[in-house]
Amino acid sequence: MIELAPQHKIGLSLSNPVMIAAGCAGYGQAYHSLLDLAAFGAIVTNPITLRPRRGPAQPRLAETPGGFILNTGEQNPGVKKIIQQAQKSWTNLSTAIIAHLPVDEPDDLLRTARALAHLETPQGQNVLAAIELGLPPQAHPHEARRWIRAIQEGSPLPLLVKLPLGTPFDLAEAVAEAQADALVIGSPPQGAAQAGHGGAIISGALYGPALHSLALYDLQQLKSWLDLPIVAAGGIHSLANAEAFLAAGATAIQLDSLLFIEPKQAESIAKHLNSTG
Amino acid sequence: MVQTQVSVTQKETIAPAWWRLTLVAPELPSPLPGQFLLVRCADRLTCYLRRPIFPIPLPQAQFTLLLRPDPDPGLAWLSARQPGDTLDVIGPLGRGFPLPKNVRHLLLVSDTPAMGPLLGQMERAIAAGAAVTLVLGSSRASALYPVAALPPAVEYQAATLDGSLGYRGPVTELLPDLLRWADMTCLVGSTLLYQTVRRQMEQARLRAEANFLYGLVADSPLACGMGACLSCAVSTPNGFKLACVEGPVFDLTELELL
Numbered sequence: 001m002i003e004l005a006p007q008h009k010i011g012l013s014l015s016n017p018v019m020i021a022a023g024c025a026g027y028g029q030a031y032h033s034l035l036d037l038a039a040f041g042a043i044v045t046n047p048i049t050l051r052p053r054r055g056p057a058q059p060r061l062a063e064t065p066g067g068f069i070l071n072t073g074e075q076n077p078g079v080k081k082i083i084q085q086a087q088k089s090w091t092n093l094s095t096a097i098i099a100h101l102p103v104d105e106p107d108d109l110l111r112t113a114r115a116l117a118h119l120e121t122p123q124g125q126n127v128l129a130a131i132e133l134g135l136p137p138q139a140h141p142h143e144a145r146r147w148i149r150a151i152q153e154g155s156p157l158p159l160l161v162k163l164p165l166g167t168p169f170d171l172a173e174a175v176a177e178a179q180a181d182a183l184v185i186g187s188p189p190q191g192a193a194q195a196g197h198g199g200a201i202i203s204g205a206l207y208g209p210a211l212h213s214l215a216l217y218d219l220q221q222l223k224s225w226l227d228l229p230i231v232a233a234g235g236i237h238s239l240a241n242a243e244a245f246l247a248a249g250a251t252a253i254q255l256d257s258l259l260f261i262e263p264k265q266a267e268s269i270a271k272h273l274n275s276t277g
Numbered sequence: 278m279v280q281t282q283v284s285v286t287q288k289e290t291i292a293p294a295w296w297r298l299t300l301v302a303p304e305l306p307s308p309l310p311g312q313f314l315l316v317r318c319a320d321r322l323t324c325y326l327r328r329p330i331f332p333i334p335l336p337q338a339q340f341t342l343l344l345r346p347d348p349d350p351g352l353a354w355l356s357a358r359q360p361g362d363t364l365d366v367i368g369p370l371g372r373g374f375p376l377p378k379n380v381r382h383l384l385l386v387s388d389t390p391a392m393g394p395l396l397g398q399m400e401r402a403i404a405a406g407a408a409v410t411l412v413l414g415s416s417r418a419s420a421l422y423p424v425a426a427l428p429p430a431v432e433y434q435a436a437t438l439d440g441s442l443g444y445r446g447p448v449t450e451l452l453p454d455l456l457r458w459a460d461m462t463c464l465v466g467s468t469l470l471y472q473t474v475r476r477q478m479e480q481a482r483l484r485a486e487a488n489f490l491y492g493l494v495a496d497s498p499l500a501c502g503m504g505a506c507l508s509c510a511v512s513t514p515n516g517f518k519l520a521c522v523e524g525p526v527f528d529l530t531e532l533e534l535l
Contacts, residue, residue, distance in 0.1 A: 023506065030505040033278045034367065046507070055517065057535070061498045061508035066322045068500070072507040075517060197348055208325060237321075260501040261317075261327060263367065264280045 002041070002251055004229045005130070005158035005181035012130050012158040012181065014096055014252065016041035018242065018270035021233050021254035022100035022132060022162070023047070023072070023205075027086040028093055035263055039270040041252065042096040044132050045086075048116065049101070050108040052078040059195035059202055067208020068257070069193045074102045079112045083119065091121050096129035098160065103136055103143075106150035113154030130158040130181075137164045137190055141174030148178040158182070160231065165189050165214045169225055182229040184254065185218045207257040211235030216248060223249045237262075239269050246273075280367045281305055285358050286339070292423035296344040296356060299335070305366065308332045308340065309373030310397030311463075311493055311526040315502045317365040318351035327367065328352060329499040333397040343393035343422075370502040374398045374463050374491055374526050376405065383407050384459035386474065388414045388448050388466040392422060394493055395465050403430045410434065410455055414448020417441050449473045456481035464492040464529070472534045490529045494520050 005012040022044040025031055037043065047053075055075025062069045076082060090097045099116045101109060119127035133151055135144055144161070151159055161175045162184035175183065191206035212235035219232045232245035233254035245253045258266045287299035308314070315327035328351040332340035344356045358364070376383075376398070383402045385395045392413065402409050410432040415421045418441040427433055434451055435443030444451055449470065456462065456478055464474060471492045478490050497509040497520045510517035511524060512533040518524065 024501075026503070026505045030501075030503040034280065034503070046505070052516070055507065055510060057512065058497055058510070060510065061500055061506075063324075063326055065325075067325050070500075070506060070508055072510075075507050075510065077516070209321075260506055261321070261325065263503075 008158045008181050014041035016274040017252040018273050019254045021256040024256050024259045028097050029089045035267045038094045039267050040095050042098050044098045044100050047074040047076050047102045048079050048082055048099050050112045062193035062195040062202050064193045069191050069204045071204025079115050090127050098130045098132050099128050100132045102134045103147050106146050109150040110154035113151040117155035117157050132160040134162045141170050144174050145178045160184050162187050176226050176228055184231040184233055209235045209237045212241050219248050242269050282363045283366055285360050285362045291426045294346050298342040301339050303338050308369035311373030311394045312369040312371050314366040314368035319354040324351040326500050331394045345390050371525050380460045381407050382458055382460045383409045384455050384462040385411045386464050388470045390420050392465045398463050412451050452477055453481055462490050471529055475529050485530045487530050491526050492529045494525050
């Protein structure tokens with residue numbers, strides 16, 4: 001067992017340090033017919049916002065050498081519909097579910113967090129294990145404090161804050177001072193690429209194995225600055241990548257685009273680290 | 278749905294630059310025509326993402342793939358596979374073409390060489406005793422699926438823009454009478470084809486008839502195949518649908534064909 005929120009009254013103890021990152025397993029059920037989802041310590045959901053977000057028209061994806069650019073515009077049907085569609089599967093999954101909230105107006109964040117935090121199983125337990133707030137690139141410390149405060153007002157659940165890769169010290173410090181329970185490092189960087197031969201150039205999140213080095217560098221920085229549990233996320237494509245994050249001091253890790261390309265390998269990394277953890 | 282290895286057992290050249298790969302897949306649940314597999318191609322630097330392929334089901338845990346020269350490095354790699362090679366696939370994924378029992382007249386139409394999914398639907402309908410008409414269109418005869426490879430039970434019509442085979446003109450000009458004859462129509466091709474045939478259906482059948490006109494949406498990328506990455510969103514009047522799980526075969530009356 002690992003504990004990601006030791007100072008929190010509910011806490012966030014996971015049976016396995018291997019999580020699935022936001023955007024890589026839908027609202028929890030995407031891989032249920034292929035993988036043993038109980039092998040993972042937690043699944044972070046796709047984005048959830050108060051109101052539906054439609055997302056951009058095609059093209060949304062452009063392959064790059066060893067990766068891809070993806071822009072979904074945080075497409076989601078809104079918190080109310082997501083709860084209607086996913087609550088049953090969240091209750092039935094034996095894996096912890098963490099809701100991912102992208103930034104929004106503080107009042108909307110508060111209402112979204114409140115709607116999610118109040119979900120209970122028939123036995124009266126929380127359906128969700130925690131909330132993860134995703135900060136955008138170039139977020140300012142004062143904005144981060146407002147967003148964190150809004151979620152904390154709406155939800156008593158543990159709060160993870162996902163930082164952009166390359167986060168400066170003042171932002172990380174502001175997040176820690178606002179009493180986030182754990183940090184996640186980090187959100188994929190922004191890039192642009194041409195979608196197919198002669199296609200449009202699209203901008204969006206860059207995924208691929210190169211992210212591992214960026215996240216490992218940031219992990220080392222954050223460990224030297226702050227004393228908070230850290231979840232390392234980005235570019236894990238092998239057991240060795242996962243173990244490097246843990247060896248560098250990450251309490252847990254998140255797998256991302258490996259799910260898309262080699263889902264069974266993702267499951268096998270989770271099973272291996274479960275048995276040796 | 279499984280992630281498994283499949284083996285190439287045969288490679289045939291059915292016409293110049295038209296190859297048919299036969300594969301044996303003992304652990305793969307039998308796919309429906311229009312469903313897809315995600316196949317690992319080449320190396321992760323040139324082809325990070327798996328490529329969607331559309332198996333044409335055969336009896337005894339086998340399927341075939343129709344291959345053509347392709348600028349995509351993944352599909353080019355696939356075209357170079359030989360008997361004895363193995364492929365790593367995930368599937369079957371998505372929703373294929375339906376074939377209700379009451380369909381006695383099936384119309385199949387394509388304006389692309391990538392019309393393989395229609396061949397599976399054709400075989401399935403012939404086996405069910407339905408009359409099948411296949412209408413293929415292209416700029417020239419060499420880009421049309423070779424007629425010699427079609428079974429005798431299928432009624433075949435062709436249209437080429439240069440008049441090198443069949444009717445000279447767009448394939449859709451062959452369709453008005455056939456759309457009155459058919460109980461169901463399946464399309465694989467361009468958005469322009471889908472837009473035109475939907476309009477023709479409304480004229481021929483006097484309404485936008487549900488459960489009549491199905492199209493395989495192939496221009497959205499099918500990256501994860503699981504409804505996770507949202508890269509394959511297709512526009513509908515009620516918001517986006519995901520081609521990888523709610524398609525790639527859609528009732529075309531449900532889509533906004535932009």
